[in-house]
Amino acid sequence: MSQDLHLADFKRNEAVPLDLGWINHIHINKSAADRRAASLANRRTVKKEYQAAWLVKAIGLIDLTTLSGDDTPGRVERLCRKAMRPLRADLVEALGLSDYPLTTGAVCVYHEMIKPAGEVLQGRLPIAAVSTGFPAGLTSMETKVREIELSVAAGASEIDIVITRQHVLTGNWQALYDEMLAYRQACGDAHVKAILATGELVTLENVAKASWVCMMAGADFIKTSTGKEPVNATIPVSLTMVRAIRDYHEQTGFKIGYKPAGGVGTAKAALQYLTLMKEELGNEWLEPHLFRIGASSLLTDIERQLEHYVTGSYSAAHRHAQP
Numbered sequence: 001m002s003q004d005l006h007l008a009d010f011k012r013n014e015a016v017p018l019d020l021g022w023i024n025h026i027h028i029n030k031s032a033a034d035r036r037a038a039s040l041a042n043r044r045t046v047k048k049e050y051q052a053a054w055l056v057k058a059i060g061l062i063d064l065t066t067l068s069g070d071d072t073p074g075r076v077e078r079l080c081r082k083a084m085r086p087l088r089a090d091l092v093e094a095l096g097l098s099d100y101p102l103t104t105g106a107v108c109v110y111h112e113m114i115k116p117a118g119e120v121l122q123g124r125l126p127i128a129a130v131s132t133g134f135p136a137g138l139t140s141m142e143t144k145v146r147e148i149e150l151s152v153a154a155g156a157s158e159i160d161i162v163i164t165r166q167h168v169l170t171g172n173w174q175a176l177y178d179e180m181l182a183y184r185q186a187c188g189d190a191h192v193k194a195i196l197a198t199g200e201l202v203t204l205e206n207v208a209k210a211s212w213v214c215m216m217a218g219a220d221f222i223k224t225s226t227g228k229e230p231v232n233a234t235i236p237v238s239l240t241m242v243r244a245i246r247d248y249h250e251q252t253g254f255k256i257g258y259k260p261a262g263g264v265g266t267a268k269a270a271l272q273y274l275t276l277m278k279e280e281l282g283n284e285w286l287e288p289h290l291f292r293i294g295a296s297s298l299l300t301d302i303e304r305q306l307e308h309y310v311t312g313s314y315s316a317a318h319r320h321a322q323p
């Protein structure tokens, strides 16, 4: 929750050679994945003070995001202030968090908004920039690499790249590996999250293979979606990706982060993702160096639920206006 520890303080994934034998042997049991996902979705959630504690925990994991064509420096400044003080002062006090440095995990913006974000944040929170022709990723390779370099120079310490979906859809794993490796190198010390755009990859097998190839090529995080695909983060896709992270850790010793993003808008959904991470990967993957939730409106709902926990009722929606 506190950002005293930035991603840079943790041992990074180093690229390993592409192992096509491993990729070709990946097989996903879809009905087993669906059953496990349904059991998570139908589970009774934690209640009362445990739920409040989990929701406070979730706040520290949010990449508070604005990725709209009509973003302005003013909107991004408000977003950054909200990221640094995510809960209303009366709720902070009622929850006994006054001495607790609660912030979101990072803010996530387009390249042009890095500068205004930096002016407000002054290095107190990481700035993640989406890159490589986000969201479609169909600009030239030269442009994409340069875009990363410019965003790092402008102050982004995390870069959320989009992969070229056609490499997955045509099974061109070498091309995906080479592209990811080039992005990782262009990032330098900035950490790189690989957005798979899972809603466009058709099968869970493709999701698993793309996850593996990106991790082998040095991704620090794998992320589901841009938020712009028709289907964004889902539990079955997340299960597939976190199990790939678990297996990659067993094979290589490297710990890769996970970021579900797109459509995660309710406290209830956030609790499901926390449960998934805890059960599949363990408590270490509940910290911001290994888990983020990319979301634009989730914080509003979490604040609303915490208000209900504190006061017993919900206030008017305008009190929880979007940043």
Ligand SMILES: O=C[C@H](O)COP(=O)(O)O
Binding pocket: 065, 067, 108, 225, 226, 227, 228, 261, 262, 263, 264, 265, 294, 295, 296, 297, 298
């Ligand atoms: O990476 C984050 C997503 O773009 C945010 O999506 P959302 O607006 O559905 O929360």
